[in-house]
Every structure is written in structure tokens, then in C-alpha cells.
Amino acid sequence: MTMAFNKTIEQIKAAISPKSWTEDENTITPHLVDRRGKLQGRAPFMAMPNSSLEAQKIIQICAENETAFAPQGGNTGLVGGSTAGLNTDEILISMKRMNAIAEVDAAGFTLTAEAGAILATVQDAAQSHDRLFPLSLASQGSCTVGGIISTNAGGIHVMRYGTTRHLVLGLEAVMPNGQLWNGLSPLVKDNTGYDLKSLLVGAEGTLGLVTKATLKLFPRPKAMVTAWLCAKSIHHVMDCFSAARESLGGAINAYEIMTDTGLSFAVNHMPQCRAPLSGNYPWHILLEVSGDSDSRIMNQLEILFSDLLERDIIQDGTIAQSGKASADLWSLREALSEAQISEGVSVKHDISLPVGKLADFVHTVLPELNKKFPGIRPVPFGHAGDGNLHFNLSQPKAGDKKAFLKAAPLLSAYIYEMVNKYGGSFSAEHGIGTIKKSELVSYKDKAALAAMRAIKKALDPENISNPGRVLDI
């Protein structure tokens, strides 16, 4: 630790409440390991501001001393964006104490929350006012408003409601120079200058610290129906999607897919999971539709399914007849990541593709992977409705873990090359963090990269706001 770093810590201690910081190792330690357990951070000091004003004081002191800070929400990120002290001394700023829902304006369909509020708490607050906050993802029980904003989180309902960027109306943030930007606003139309809000959403903490947000709420759907379908090939899966979209219009909430391998992982390892249909089919689809009444949706789905069966696009299908049956279908989808752990080591990719090219991509890549590593078990699954696949690869059954992990970089490079060739993204929803910076340099448009660097240098000239994430300056 440098003298400047120690000076920063002492100044922060003097500036904020004694409850708003800690040097206790036991308290800090759980904040230093990333969700996947692959990165080990370090930090002798953790600030836990209880207000925007305290957050501002902390960053002002950091700015004066040119000391780096690392914001942290629920620490559920998957790319090392919130692991403090990996490369340099950093003031870890945990937002967990700023977790209030400041206001729910049911009539105005908005909710204002502090950055440390848990996503599930936001969903519940909206629901208790008969409103919907539609963002939904695996870590919703622990991820925070600041985290979903800084990573532009996606999840299962993006095709209907958009990513986090579409759900944020206003922001409050401390800029890297220590200025507090009050951009909290419920305004739908406001053309007074550049869209700073969208810039901070997805900036992964590198352009300042988000402290509060005004979020957009929606009417709660009166009815929601879940169904499960099976298909012979990925092309049939995507043909089914086109047909469903054509027939149901904007009523589709989620269109999730998985392979038979993925389904068998879930069924074999998770006690709560049972196969929804008896036959063996290579591809499975989970479809969620909302509307005015269950019976009306079911009726529409039955018409759609008989058409799809007749046209040989799907092989079988079932509509959940109860909330329990619906939850059972979702549990298959949600159990997949955890179930995969029991099948040995795996390599993960969070990619997206133009929806119209997803089938061709999968059809081309799967056999090539098997050539490159015989016995490999690809487990692509995810949000096919918005082109986003979690393209995970499991090692061959009872195979050599080390050999598989050794081959992993080449397999990943092949996948990213193909993603690029098909016009897709190598990071659909997880972001860049510390672990995907080299892919960013390889695949991002050069003019865009230059503009990003210029913006980072302009807003954070001393590179103190979550440095080493997204861009190396």
C-alpha cells in the first residue's frame, strides 16, 4: 500500500460515519471472492456509504488523492467487474447499506430505489402496488439495482421488456471527479442533451458510481401461461419461434431453449426436476405468454400448437395447467447451470446472435466442436427469443478434466470467431469486466473502441473509477 492510499483511507474514515466503513477482515473477506470463485481480490478497507452524500465524500477524497475505487453491489457478476484490488490498491465501496426503496409511484408507473436495493425487493415492491418490474434473472435474490444498471443486466424477459437500459428512466451517480449528478427523473421525454443515463448503464462502474435510480414499472399481466415444446433440430426451434411470434405478436414474455443433453443434466442431478414429455427429442423450448385471461391464451396456444404439429415444426408439446406445473417447467431451465457442475468441468460463453442467424450458427458450430474435441458435450441454452445463448461446453463423460481445460482457450477462440463471423456478440449480457478485455480489443469495431477510450479519459482522466475493467487505458 502506498502512502497516498493510506492517506485516502484515513481521510474517508474522518469524513463519514463510523458505521460506514470497516477494516475488519472477517467482514471484508466475503466481498473479495467473485461469484464463480475464480478470482481472489484484496482490500484492507471497505466503505459502506449510507447516503449519496457519503458516497460523494468518499469519491471526492479518492479523486483528490488519485486513489482508485471499486464499487460493489451484490457481487454476482461473472466477469470480475466487482472484484477489488486485483491489479492495484482500491477503495472497495459496498453499496449494501443504501438499499431503500425510496418511492413507488403506482399511478406514474415508476419506482425509485437506492443502488444497494436487491432486485427481488424491487420486484416485490412493484408487485405490492399491483405493478410489474419485469427484469428477471438467476441472481435476483442477491444482485442489486446498482449492479443491474452497471452491467445492463438482461435475463429472461428482454424480448418483451428490453434490457436494464430500457427500464431506467433516471439516475443519480457520483461522477469520477466527485460531482454528484442528479439525473433522477421519471420523464419519458427529455431531449436536453446527451444521454448520460444510457452511457452509465453498462459502464461497469468505470464512469462513476451509481447511487440511485428511477425505474420504469409496467401493468401486471392479468394472466400468464407456460408451455413446453420439443423439436427435431435448431432450425425447427427457430421456425417455431417465428411462427409463435407471428401468431402471438408481442404477447411472448420468454422463449427459452435447451438441448436434450441439458435436460438430462437437470433431470439426473436435480431432485425437483422431471422431464415434461415422455419422448426423446434433441431440442426443448420453454414458452411463456401473457395476456388477459388464462383460458384465452391457452386457446391461442392450442391453435398454434396444432398448426406447428401439422407442419412438422414441433414434435410434441404441453401447456402447464397450474401455477405449480408452470413452476416445474421453469425449474428445469433454472436448474441447468447448477446441474452442469455435477457433470465435470465446463467452459462457458455468453453469446448473442442475430435471431435470424442463430439456427445456422448452432447447426454449423456443434459438429465442428465435436471434431475439435471428440466426446465434448455442448450444452447451449438460454434466451433464444432475443438471440442470447449461454453456449456452455461440458467435458466428455468421465474424460480427462485437465485435457479439456487445456483445450478450452482454443474452443473459446473458435466460438468467438464464429460468433463474430455471424454478426453476433461475444458478451451478450455478462459484460467485459476484467476477463473479457482481450476479446473486446479483438472484436470491437476500432472506431467504437477509440470513442470508448476517449470518453473514459474525458470523464475519468486519472483512471480511478473501477480501473482495469472494460478498458485498459
Added chain:
Amino acid sequence: MTMAFNKTIEQIKAAISPKSWTEDENTITPHLVDRRGKLQGRAPFMAMPNSSLEAQKIIQICAENETAFAPQGGNTGLVGGSTAGLNTDEILISMKRMNAIAEVDAAGFTLTAEAGAILATVQDAAQSHDRLFPLSLASQGSCTVGGIISTNAGGIHVMRYGTTRHLVLGLEAVMPNGQLWNGLSPLVKDNTGYDLKSLLVGAEGTLGLVTKATLKLFPRPKAMVTAWLCAKSIHHVMDCFSAARESLGGAINAYEIMTDTGLSFAVNHMPQCRAPLSGNYPWHILLEVSGDSDSRIMNQLEILFSDLLERDIIQDGTIAQSGKASADLWSLREALSEAQISEGVSVKHDISLPVGKLADFVHTVLPELNKKFPGIRPVPFGHAGDGNLHFNLSQPKAGDKKAFLKAAPLLSAYIYEMVNKYGGSFSAEHGIGTIKKSELVSYKDKAALAAMRAIKKALDPENISNPGRVLDI
């Protein structure tokens, strides 16, 4: 004209096709007056690139010589953003020759167009593929893709589909340094760095020249119904909105309002306009709802209207029973701006308010305006569903035009003060351009202004990209 400016012109002439530039005064002149006829620009030379490559060459030459350029789409802006040469020598770049619809991907629900494509052409192209491009505004017959993007255009369907920023999936643009950024992409999820797209949307040409865009299409609603309602006060108008939203959920496409004064302007001056209801009511509402079937929507509306009548929220209402009847209702709304001209001079404000505060704002401001200028005829109208009002003020009947125009700045200052007090925006959809820069400095958050300036300087250090618009550097 400086030598550098002349040099730039000669270099551009040598670099692009002879059809891609002109010095003919008759050709250039119509491009130099703004839509409202209030600003007179000047430009001895106009570039009309036929490709992104030519656009890039032009800007590379401008960048080398530190010569300013002024992009222009349909020249329908209302804040002087596209009037060339007001303060400095500028290369006028008309995008009108880059007007192709490059691709409609109906299955993928996207459309890619060049920047000079007319909005109505985009709407038609979508419709011919049984898709909807929902952005709709008065100037759609002449405004362009590049223009709606650079101004983040809004219009009548924002409450359902969002502003232009929500409808752009990908962009191609020439950055002020001459680099061509290829950000064209149909991807819904792509978390690979800062959101440059949202930054260029609404930047009014100050951060580069938009050359192409991939836009988001939607399913065409199977049915659409228009209705007209009358209410006793602005509070009833907004109570009606809450009730309609509660009852119809996300099915409301548009919720437009006007006063009896506005309605009488339209009826008195526009031959196609007739009052839709016989009684006299101070406030009028145009409601557009879409869904699966006309009969189903009408049924829902009838239930809603009888509830609203019973609760004394509305006084009367009528549902258009045909496409013609629906068009008649819309013609009242659309005729308002033009009809106002026949009533003498007026002062216009394009404001937005939090939806929950709109009624209080109007209720407070209207009587004060009458105190400040007795006889004044305020004609607020517009998109109440998203909080956006065109808060126009007409002179007293047969009053002194000069006296009214002399008082205008004070009346505007009062309105903007009150908008600020109620948490609103002084420019909801028209932008800043050259004429609202002082309001931006007065009302914009200081940290946001500092960040905007830093971004402008970072991306356009020589201040050549549409200089003097949005920010004075």
C-alpha cells in the same frame, strides 16, 4: 470565407463524385431556411454524399482542415439544429441522396436504412412486410432516419413504443475524427462496452454524422380503435388517463389532449375539421387503443367509458366506428398547429412533466398566465400519456401582436421556471439546437453539463461536428 474553408471545398470536390456536391445557389437556398422560417443560414457549397464512404471522405477532409460541417436530413427541426453557417463557415452535408431502405428482415423484425431515408418510406416499407415501425410525427413525410435519430424524435406513440432511442438497434456513423464506426447490428443483447448508439441518438449531429441505422420493427396490431372524450378539468383528464391505463394496460397507443380553445381553432380554420361532440367542454382527449379485434377493444372501451361517466371523470365520449371516423378525430389533433397560425402570433414551448404532476402544473400555470398577460389564449395540447405538452400561447384575440411578442420572453421564462419546479423538461422532444442553449445552461444539472462538455471535447476536440448546437464549447 477563409482559405482553409476554400481548401476544404476544393479537396471535397476532388474526392467525391461530381453528382455528390453542388455550388448552385438555387439548389442550396431551400436548404438554408429552417422549418419555422425564422433562421436564415448560409453556405456556398453543399455536399450530398451517395455512400458512407463518400460521407467519410468529406468528414476526413473537414477533420484535416479543421473545417466545420453541418449535417442535414429533412430540415424539419424546430430548434435551428440543421441551419448551416449561422455562426461560422460550415460544409453543409445533405443526406438526401443516401435514402435507400437497405434491408427489411421481417422474420427478425428489423429494418436497415440509410440516413436520408424518409420516415414515411420506412413506415411503408415495414407495412409492406406486415410489420410496424411505430414512430409517428407531424413531419413524417419529409423528416429522415438520420434526423429522427439525431434528435431522438418522439411523437404520438412514445408511451407505447418509446422514443427513437428505443427503436434503434444499431448505427453506422462517421465520427468527427473521420473514422467510420460500423455499429450496424440487429442484436438485442450486446454488452461489449459503452453505449455509443444511445450517445449519438439525440446528439443533434454534434458527435458525428449518422449514415445508416438498423431499426426495430414490431408486429402490426390486428385492430386499432380511436375514441374522443371530454372532461371538465385537467385533473379529470389525468384521472381518466390513470383509469384507462389501469383498465387497458399496455394496449394504449396514444393519449392526446387539447383544450376547447385549441379545438375551436381547428374547427374554425380547417375545412376538414368538425367537433366530434355537441356539448361544450374545457378539455378533450383523443385515445387510441390497439389489440386483437375491433369488437373486443370497443367492448372494453364501452365498459371503461360507462365507469368513467358514472364516476364523473368524463362528461361525454364517442368511439370511432370506422377508419374514416378515426381519421377525422386524428385530423383535429393534427390540424391544431396550422390552425393556430390563423389566430395571430404565438409563442411555443415543448415541455414534459412527470405524468403525476402534469395536472397540477397546468392548473397552476394557466391562471397565472392570464394574470401576466390578460386575454392571452394558452393552447396546451399534445402527448399527455407521456407527460409531453406543446404548451403554445396565442395572442389575445384581435390584440397587439408586437406587445405580445415583446412579453413572450418573460412568459417563456415563467413557464420554464415552473417546468423546472415541477421536475419537468424544457425540451421534451425538439432538442436544444441553437435556440435553447441558454435554457440548457440554466436548467441542466451542473455535473451533467460538465460531463457533456467533456464528452464533446473528447470526441470532437476541434469542434467541427455541427458546432454551436447543443453546447457552446
